[in-house]
Amino acid sequence: MEKEITTEEKIIQAAKSAFLEHGMAGARMQDIADRAGINKALLHYYFRSKEKLFEIIFKEAFFKLVPQLNEILSHDDDFFIIIRKVVAVYIETIGKNSYIAPFLAHEINRNPERVINMLEENVGRKIPFEKLVLAYQTSITSKQIRPIGPDMLLVNIISLCIFPFIGRPIIKHVLSMDEDAFSDFIDRRKVEVAEFIINAIKL
Amino acid sequence: MEKEITTEEKIIQAAKSAFLEHGMAGARMQDIADRAGINKALLHYYFRSKEKLFEIIFKEAFFKLVPQLNEILSHDDDFFIIIRKVVAVYIETIGKNSYIAPFLAHEINRNPERVINMLEENVGRKIPFEKLVLAYQTSITSKQIRPIGPDMLLVNIISLCIFPFIGRPIIKHVLSMDEDAFSDFIDRRKVEVAEFIINAIKL
DNA sequence: TGCAGTTTTAACCAAATGGTTAAACTAATT
DNA sequence: AATTAGTTTAACCATTTGGTTAAAACTGCA
Numbered sequence: 001m002e003k004e005i006t007t008e009e010k011i012i013q014a015a016k017s018a019f020l021e022h023g024m025a026g027a028r029m030q031d032i033a034d035r036a037g038i039n040k041a042l043l044h045y046y047f048r049s050k051e052k053l054f055e056i057i058f059k060e061a062f063f064k065l066v067p068q069l070n071e072i073l074s075h076d077d078d079f080f081i082i083i084r085k086v087v088a089v090y091i092e093t094i095g096k097n098s099y100i101a102p103f104l105a106h107e108i109n110r111n112p113e114r115v116i117n118m119l120e121e122n123v124g125r126k127i128p129f130e131k132l133v134l135a136y137q138t139s140i141t142s143k144q145i146r147p148i149g150p151d152m153l154l155v156n157i158i159s160l161c162i163f164p165f166i167g168r169p170i171i172k173h174v175l176s177m178d179e180d181a182f183s184d185f186i187d188r189r190k191v192e193v194a195e196f197i198i199n200a201i202k203l
Numbered sequence: 204m205e206k207e208i209t210t211e212e213k214i215i216q217a218a219k220s221a222f223l224e225h226g227m228a229g230a231r232m233q234d235i236a237d238r239a240g241i242n243k244a245l246l247h248y249y250f251r252s253k254e255k256l257f258e259i260i261f262k263e264a265f266f267k268l269v270p271q272l273n274e275i276l277s278h279d280d281d282f283f284i285i286i287r288k289v290v291a292v293y294i295e296t297i298g299k300n301s302y303i304a305p306f307l308a309h310e311i312n313r314n315p316e317r318v319i320n321m322l323e324e325n326v327g328r329k330i331p332f333e334k335l336v337l338a339y340q341t342s343i344t345s346k347q348i349r350p351i352g353p354d355m356l357l358v359n360i361i362s363l364c365i366f367p368f369i370g371r372p373i374i375k376h377v378l379s380m381d382e383d384a385f386s387d388f389i390d391r392r393k394v395e396v397a398e399f400i401i402n403a404i405k406l
Numbered sequence: 407t408g409c410a411g412t413t414t415t416a417a418c419c420a421a422a423t424g425g426t427t428a429a430a431c432t433a434a435t436t
Numbered sequence: 437a438a439t440t441a442g443t444t445t446a447a448c449c450a451t452t453t454g455g456t457t458a459a460a461a462c463t464g465c466a
Binding site: 022023026102105106108109110116119146148151152154155159160162163166167168169171173174189193196199 | 358359362369378
């Protein structure tokens with residue numbers, strides 16, 4: 001069996017955990033080196049600077065959610081089916097990498113230009129929101145849903161999927177949940193959020 | 204006219220803007236001193252350490268939202284009225300101090316214990332969620348709304364109110380909004396989010 | 407074995423950072 | 437004018453941090 005982990009991979013792993021935990025400003029190169037079990041100089045040998053290393057982690061985190069959405073939206077499903085799938089996939093993926101949401105939330109606000117540049121460089125991997133908007137408009141004309149406005153709806157969907165992971169510590173405390181209870185809660189949301197949205201818009 | 208701004212106030216002001224902009228880890232004492240137009244030593248003269256200064260800003264930010272909610276929930280309104288009021292007040296207050304949301308989001312995840320301790324020290328100023336839960340249960344028994352579960356509903360309300368301010372830079376970019384357009388968008392949300400929620404749960 | 411290229415390390419450096427100190431300035435009080 | 441308490445400053449310090457350098461250890465291969 002091929003169990004060889006290259007130093008590069010070890011570094012990426014270490015950097016990921018350090019950055020997700022402390023953010024760009026809070027993470028320390030020495031700490032990353034320690035987590036990877038290597039020397040600090042070796043870190044700079046592989047990735048010239050903190051900025052460079054960070055860029056890699058940031059991009060990986062940022063684009064983690066895109067491909068699945070692409071897949072879903074490529075089918076020509078009914079609008080409600082799309083919503084159910086999108087919600088389930090979104091919550092599932094974020095839940096699996098659950099420290100990605102607060103990390104991105106912070107870095108996106110600290111350096112918005114980075115996001116904008118990334119999105120424009122990577123036109124190929126862009127989330128195809130147009131498809132969603134199209135399905136929305138079809139549902140409008142067929143009087144299936146209320147005219148809430150596609151922007152409003154989109155932001156509502158994303159909010160409901162992502163926010164619980166950002167507010168997690170307070171949610172857990174205020175609602176007296178331990179890790180397991182929170183995990184159950186998220187599981188239920190995978191279907192309940194979709195039904196919530198559908199009820200909110202269906203005629 | 205009394206226009207005397209004490210050095211202490213200047214520092215707090217400066218610290219607030221610096222912390223909200225860069226977070227605890229990213230903010231620099233020298234920068235705070237500069238913004239306040241004073242010497243760095245003077246900063247330490249008034250507030251012994253960065254940690255102490257941060258604590259003050261953090262608490263102020265954290266408790267900014269509480270009092271109005273307390274007021275709303277003290278009336279015995281219909282559940283739907285409560286939802287409309289809560290949503291409007293929440294979005295309004297966060298919108299007025301719009302960098303509070305991403306700031307709190309980050310710090311809350313970086314140091315969850317701080318939040319928990321704060322909430323337990325300040326039992327007096329706690330948001331009275333019990334009242335909301337009570338109004339919820341009344342609506343359930345009178346068959347006014349679906350049984351979605353109070354936790355689920357609460358998290359949904361908060362998500363819809365807060366998230367747009369955290370995701371603001373991406374939202375603005377993806378939906379091609381400038382500051383004014385985003386501001387309009389938020390204004391519309393003050394009523395539309397409430398209607399969205401009510402439609403989602405009413406029978 | 408010897409050589410060339412890569413990987414790893416220990417030692418080091420300049421800049422930045424949070425924090426301290428001791429002295430100077432200011433404005434009431436005696 | 438002298439005292440005093442509070443305020444402000446310049447100079448300084450120890451530590452941390454991101455980053456560099458030069459040499460050592462390891463690798464495959466002629």
